[in-house]
Structures are given as C-alpha cells and as structure tokens.
Amino acid sequence: MNTSMLLGKLSLDALPFYSPIAAAGAAVIVFGGLGVIALITWLRAWPYLWREWFTSTDHKKIGMMYVGLALVMLMRGFVDALMMRAQQAMAMNAEGYLTPDHFQQIFSSHGTIMIFFMAMPFLFGLMNYVVPLQLGARDVAFPLMNAISFWLTAAGAALVMVSLVIGVFSTGGWSGYPPYTELSYSPTVGVDYWIMALLVSGVGTTLGAINLVVTIYKMRAPGMKLMQMPLFCWTALCASLLAVFALPGLTVAAGLLGLDRYLGMHFFTNDGGGNVMNYANLFWIFGHPEVYILILPAFGIFSSVIPTFSQKKLFGYNVLVYATMCIAVLSFTVWLHHFFTMGADANVNAFFGIMTMVIAVPTGVKVYDWILTMFRGRLRFDTPMLWSIAFIVTFVIGGMTGVILAIPPLDYVFHNTLFLIAHFHNMLIPGVLFGLFAGYAYWFPKATGFPLDEAWGRRAFIFWVVGFYLAFMPLYALGFTGAPRRMAYYDQPEWQIYFVIAAIGALSVLAGIICQVIQLVVSIRNRDRTTSFAGDPWGGQTLEWATSSPPPEYNFAVLPRVNSLDAFEEAKESGQPYVWPEKYDPIEVPRNSMTGVLLGGTSFVLGFAAVWHIWWLAALSLLGVIGIVIARSFATDTTRFISADEVKAHESRWRTAVLAQGKASS
C-alpha cells in the first residue's frame, strides 16, 4: 500500500466496496449517523444537548450517557451476532453469504464491542449513577475526570464504528493473538483499529475506575462505615480495584503488539527473538480479572434487586462482602486456564485448574445467599426480579460447564470448540447482561421519574431467556461433537440442525430486543400517567431511594448521617425516612466543562491518525491532548453555588409529592 505524507495509508481503497454486505453495513452507519444529526438539528436540540449533557460533569448524566452508548453498541454487537448465526446456519457445504475474511471481522468486532463497548460502559454507567447516591454523596470524587473517562470510552467506540466505513476491522478475534495479528500476517489496518480503540478507551476506563475507588473510600456519607455500604458499592469497589490493577495488562499487551507493528520490534514475532507466549500471559493477566470486573457489579445489582423484591433484608451480607473480596483476589490467580493447551508444565496446569475450581466456591456461596434472601420472603415478580431469577438458574448451568473446562485434561478435548463459546456466553449473558437489564429496569424510574412498561418488559424477558437457551445449548452439543469455534463454513451434515436451532434462538433474542425498543417508546409515551416525583417506587432499602426521581443535581440537600446497613430501610422503620430542615445552605457543585468532549474528540483523531499512519495529524492531536490538559489546569472558576432558595424550592416540591403519595396509599 502506498503511503503519502498528507493522508498516510488512507485512500479511496479504504471504502468498503469489497463486498456488498460490508458496503450495506457502512451505509447503515453513515445514513443512520446523518439521520440522527439531521433529527437533532431539526429539533434544534444541539444547544440543549451541549449544555445539559455533553459538557455535564454531573455523575448522573454521565452515567446515563454511558448507558446510552452501551445500548447503541449492544445493537451493533447483536447485529454481528445475528450475521454469524445466519452464516453458520446456511454454510453447510456452501460458502454462505459472507467471505471468510468478512466473517472473521464480524466475530472480532462482536467480541470486542460486547466486552469493551457494551458491557463495560453499561456497568460503568450504572455504577456512576448509583454508587454516589447509595453512599449518600453529592458526586464522585473527580467529576471532571468522570466526564473525560466517558468521552474517551466513546472515542474508542467511535473508532470501532468508523472501521466499518473506512478500512476494515481486525480479523484476530477479541483477544488479538499474535503472531497472527503481527504485520506479516495481518497487514491491513484492522488490528491497528483494534489496538487504538482499546488503548484510548482503556485510559478512560482506568481513570473511571480510579474515580470510583476514591469515591467509595473517601466520599461516603458521614458515619457510614465500609461494612455499612450497600453490597452494590462493595462490588463496584472490587471491580474498580480490579480494573486499576488489571487494565495495565491490556495496555502493555496491546501497546507492545502495536510497537511490533509500527516500529518493527520483536516482542511477539516468530523471528528475532519474539515470544508469543508473553502475549497470552499479558493479555489474560488482564483478561481474567476483566471477567470479574464485568460480573461483580452485576452480582451487586442482583444483591440490590433480590432483597427489594423479596421485601427482606439481604441474607448473609457479611459473607457476601467476603465472597466478593475473595473472588477479586482469586481472579488474579487463574489466568493460565485460558491456555492450558499451550504447553505449560502439567503441575502448572494443575495449579491453575485447582485455583479455577476454588474460585467457584465464593461464587457458589453468593448463589445460596441470594436463594436464602428469597426464602420466606414476600416475592414480587417485577421485571428486575424476573431477570434475577433467570440469572440464578442459568448462571449455575454455566458455572458447572466452567468446572468441566477447569480440568486440564478435559480442556484439552474441549478447547477451541463451541463448548467454550457456549460456556462463556452462558456466564456473561445471564451473569452480566441479565444483571444489566435488571439494573436498567430497577433504576430507570430513579433516573427518569417514570417506570419502564411492565408488559413489554415481560415480553422482552421471555424472548431473551428462550432465545438464550435456544442459541447456546446447541453449541454445547456441537462442542461435544468437536465443532471448532470461528468456523466460516463446515461439511458435517449432522451439525447443521444445531446451527439452525441456534439461529432461531438468535431470532428470538432479536424479538426480545425489539420488545425492549418498543418498551422504551411506550414508557416514554405513557410518562404523563406514570411519572412519580416521590422517588421510591419499589420500596427500596438503600439511600438512592431517599431522593426525588430524578434526583436534583446536588443529590442530597443535607448529607444523610448513616449508622447502619440499609440506611433508608432503617430510617423508614424509625418513622423518619426523610429529612426536611427549616433552613437550607447553598450547595457547591462543579461547573460544566467542555474539556471531556474536547479530549475525547482529540483522542479519537489521534487514534484514527495513528491507524492510517497520518503522522502530522497524530503529532498535532497529541499536542492537542497535552495542551487541553495544561490549559484546563489554569482554570480557576470551576465550581458554582446552587442558592439556598433553589434548593428549598426543589425540596418542598419533592416533599409535597412524597406526602401526596403517602395520603394516596393510606
């Protein structure tokens, strides 16, 4: 490929006319993007979006933007999944409709998106929104850094999306193993897009995790001890600590791979003294804790939802805290089980196999705690609870297949087959995604003031659960018969029926997603009837429900004093759930800042320029990033005060709503 000074490797060849399907995908992105821009312009919503959202440093708005980003990326990642299922359903002794190269791009972007740009932002969104409220804090420790984290994550997601239109994406899977991803085997820009997207968003995630760690250690309400935090805060703490310690593994792995590709070094090459096993170790030293970064907060969500809808206190809070900490520590001791077959000593494999089974123990403890929370409770089956119950049942199945894979001799048989694919989807879909959906339904009325439509939520739930079983149970069977993962086509006639069933399952999930879109539309349309400002629709136990819905920018007019677990439940039992003093003080909040958007935008340009070797632009945007940070460090007037009158007006409006609701129910 020719390179020019001005445009690097970028030329018209980068446009996706190599296949009509890729071109159609690009067209959807381009016209969809233009459509959204046109709609916003037509609604004249740009100033509103800029003022209220893009430049906001309010943890609640940033949390909602994270969730919005995650939902968009969920659509993209799911379309990838649907395309794979369709390809494999029809590719028996045939080529199907995708070229192998295109199929590889799709499974690579599916994995990358679902882990890094769907699950991670979704979790960070919920943690961002809920953790400060549950702690009785007014914001996270570093509100501006929070905005920067979000915009860097968005920049990484944008790089993946742009690869669909300009150039290609990686064909090396979400884990990007060399030597295949080295320049000699993957000469296109695909792997570079993957590296840059992960490095840019990785910085954002690290900053976001540091922010949550400091918030949880330092910003708790007066009197709240660590063992009086809601369990969701504990899981957020553990997940954030894991991110602080584990993400460097990804940064180093992707960075060194990039140095091989850009500067011709020999970290993971076949020749020149490279060592590919270093990559596997570095990547999974990050990759396995990553699994727990994803799943621990989801455990926290279930630990919030199940007690609320069982109308009981969480069973075994202390044990759950210790189990969470155990999992967090043990998660650093199992990474080698991702490559048992790569030639480690039998004793090494045995050690990591045993550690993998050990980590199932605290997880099992948690499952029993949730079941015992429900035991003799007065259960209400609202959608968050439905997701939680489906999680418990399905997750246990996935856990057991995990124990099978943890046995090295069995792993030798199952590795690289669809059994593995079935296993980790069986962990991550019920474990993480159902948890996210439960949290989404549970906290939606807190964030917006109106609940999600229950009927459409149930429909979505049924389609999702049925679709999940149909889509992934056949993959276990296929794995038993030796069907490898990542096949573009095959010639075993007996496999096809399973792939067809799996494709039907994917269609059922599609129906579930459509129901969720309808649910959102219906809920928004009915909001005049369903809106409740009072703020405690479920009978919650923790402090986020002790605010109006949506909460004011400052969260709490008077910081609550906490001296027990489940502070709001305790306050309700004492008969004094709300504090409305006679006199209010002005409250200091951070001003809006465009620093986050600017840094995200500049980092996107930096990543894009590096992908295409446009060095003048990369240097310029790097200087831009440094310049923006330095310029911001000279800003002085960074906070403003919400006047006591304004606070009082909001609080009395909320008080009226709470009292009106109390009358209606009594």
Add this chain to the structure above:
Amino acid sequence: MTDQPNQHPGINISHARPEDGRHTEVTVFGFWTFLMSDAIIFALLFATYATMVNRTAGGPTAAELFDITNAFIETIVLLASSFTFGMGAVALKEGRVGGVRLWLVVSLVLGLVFIGLELREFAGLAARGATAQASGFLSSFYVLLSTHGLHVLFGCLWIVVMLAQISVFGLNRQVRSRILRLGLFWHFLDLVWIVIFTVVYLPAVAT
C-alpha cells in the same frame, strides 16, 4: 462536611494544614491509586524484560552492551533530583516561594540531564547496531527504559507547568496540592529507576 471521616494514615496532612486536609485527602489518595496502576505497567514491562533478556536472536547480549558507568551517573543524577525536589517540598511547607522555584528549577535541570544521558546511551547502542529492531531482548530493553524516560520527560513538563502556575497564582491551595502530587510522581520514577538499575544493568555486569 463538619466531621472528617475516612482518613487514611500516612497521607493526610490535616494536622499540619487543616484547610488543605479535605482537598488533599481525596486528590492525593486518587493519585496514589493512579501510581499503583502505573506501577503495574512497569511491573509487567519488567516481567517482559526478564523473559526476553536471553532472546538475543544472535545479536549482542546484555553483558556485551551495557556500560555500568553511564548507568551509575544516571542513577546519581536522578537520586540527586529526588533530593532537590525534597528540598523544594520543605520550602513549600514553609511557604517560601523563592525556595520552591529554585529547587523546582534544579530538579528540572537534573531531570533533563538524565534524559540527555539516556539518549546518549541509546545513540551509542544504536551506533553499534543494537537497535530496538535487532532482537526481542533489545525491544524489551528499549521499551522499558523509554517508558521510564517518557515518564521523566512528562515530569519535566509538569515542573514547567507548575513554575508557570506559581507565577500566575502564587502558592495557593491548588498549586501546593499539585506540587505535592508532582513530588509523589517524581520519587516514584526514582524508585522505578532503582529497579531498572538492579534488574537491567547489575546482572549484565555480574555475568
């Protein structure tokens, strides 16, 4: 907030400057957390170096290449800069603007001398054909050292920015807190260098 919960031993300065306490409590703890993450990056680069040190692909080995004298001078320069920064911290505590400026400038100069010495060493190695592309061993050597070197360069830039902020704002609360964190960063880089000296240079001489 009237009461001061959630203090961590060792990093709070509330006893000396109560008005700074709340602010630094949060920001300094956040910076420590960042340094831990950064320390893991270096740990992984050290581990990578340790596994690559014999992967010379027929090229020059560590024992043939490294010059302990230069590394020793670099060590002295960097340790001296840590000392001078410490003098700056004392001046900061006593509120002497001139002293802070002086010691920051001295630390900056020492930092730049260190970078110059490192670049001279790199140029010398490259002239003997020992480039980062020559072998896996040299790739890991250059990346480990330049990651540290870039950190030092970043620290130098940070000193320049702080000198400018002292001129604009004087030693206000923000500036004091930032110099405190810059100090943590600067000493952290010293610590990393001592490990580099021990892991990279000393074994090369010992064999």
